Amino acid sequence: MKYGNTLAVFIGRFAEIPAARRTEERMATRVFSTVIAAAFLAALTPASSGANTYDKLTYMTFSAPVQVPGAMLDAGTYRFWLANPGTSRNVLQVLSRDGSYVYAMFHTTPDSRMSVTEEAVVTFRETPAGVPPAVKSLFYGGERRGYEFVYPESGPLMTTMTASGPLVMHGPAPYRDEAIEPEFESDTTPIESEIEEPAPSTFTPVIEPALDELPRTASAMPLLLFAAVASLVLGLGLGLLSQRLG
Numbered sequence: 001m002k003y004g005n006t007l008a009v010f011i012g013r014f015a016e017i018p019a020a021r022r023t024e025e026r027m028a029t030r031v032f033s034t035v036i037a038a039a040f041l042a043a044l045t046p047a048s049s050g051a052n053t054y055d056k057l058t059y060m061t062f063s064a065p066v067q068v069p070g071a072m073l074d075a076g077t078y079r080f081w082l083a084n085p086g087t088s089r090n091v092l093q094v095l096s097r098d099g100s101y102v103y104a105m106f107h108t109t110p111d112s113r114m115s116v117t118e119e120a121v122v123t124f125r126e127t128p129a130g131v132p133p134a135v136k137s138l139f140y141g142g143e144r145r146g147y148e149f150v151y152p153e154s155g156p157l158m159t160t161m162t163a164s165g166p167l168v169m170h171g172p173a174p175y176r177d178e179a180i181e182p183e184f185e186s187d188t189t190p191i192e193s194e195i196e197e198p199a200p201s202t203f204t205p206v207i208e209p210a211l212d213e214l215p216r217t218a219s220a221m222p223l224l225l226f227a228a229v230a231s232l233v234l235g236l237g238l239g240l241l242s243q244r245l246g
Contacts, residue, residue: 052140056089057081058120059097060138066124067134067156068094069106069149078103080120080138092138092147111137111148118142130160 052058061077071094083093083105094104119141124133134156139146 052142055081055085056092056140058138058140060120060122065132067127067132068104069151069156071104072132072157073103090147092149107150108138108147109150111139111146112144113139113146114144116142116144125156127156128158128160131158 058080059077060080062073062075064075066073073094077097079095079097079099081093081095082089083091090108092106092108093102095102117139120139122138123136125136127133134151135149137146137148
């Protein structure tokens with residue numbers, strides 16, 4: 001009887017060993033299945049739109065015009081991000097939705113808030129009626145720290161923009177290396193000369209015969225008169241001279 005009880009206890013303990021192992025295997029299988037299911041659900045769950053990136057990229061949509069430092073934004077969707085996140089994390093840049101056009105780039109200072117939102121939000125400065133509100137700070141989703149926009153010393157626009165007439169844009173005149181000369185239509189029809197050619201000359205030169213001696217230009221009368229006067233004067237002179245000597 002004693003030996004029979006001992007054998008029964010041994011057989012019972014031997015039978016309990018596989019059952020414990022099967023229980024452990026079942027628990028391990030359940031834990032592994034739970035982990036796999038959780039990972040699968042995490043992969044299927046879309047990422048939150050408020051998740052922040054390294055360059056703080058976010059899209060803000062405005063239903064009316066707003067002001068940012070250096071620009072006036074019309075109603076629409078704009079891209080906000082850090083201009084150079086690797087070196088300076090306090091300069092924001094505002095671009096078009098597709099990033100093809102830069103509207104503004106400005107410095108910011110740290111700002112804080114009490115409550116945290118899931119999505120990125122902006123706060124505004126007070127402006128007079130009729131003036132587009134000026135963005136004061138930008139807060140990203142899940143963060144208490146924000147970026148306060150730094151405006152110029154004059155601050156944002158505080159007066160309404162009224163125009164008395166159409167906006168006229170003036171640009172520089174195109175540069176030309178050479179002065180522009182007026183163009184005139186020229187008559188290329190040749191002008192025929194109306195000058196008549198001179199008629200051949202009919203002049204016939206007259207050839208005079210050569211003279212054997214030179215022509216006389218005056219008579220001998222003046223010469224004779226001069227000789228007579230000279231003789232008279234000479235005679236008077238000699239008479240006077242003789243009287244003085246006698």
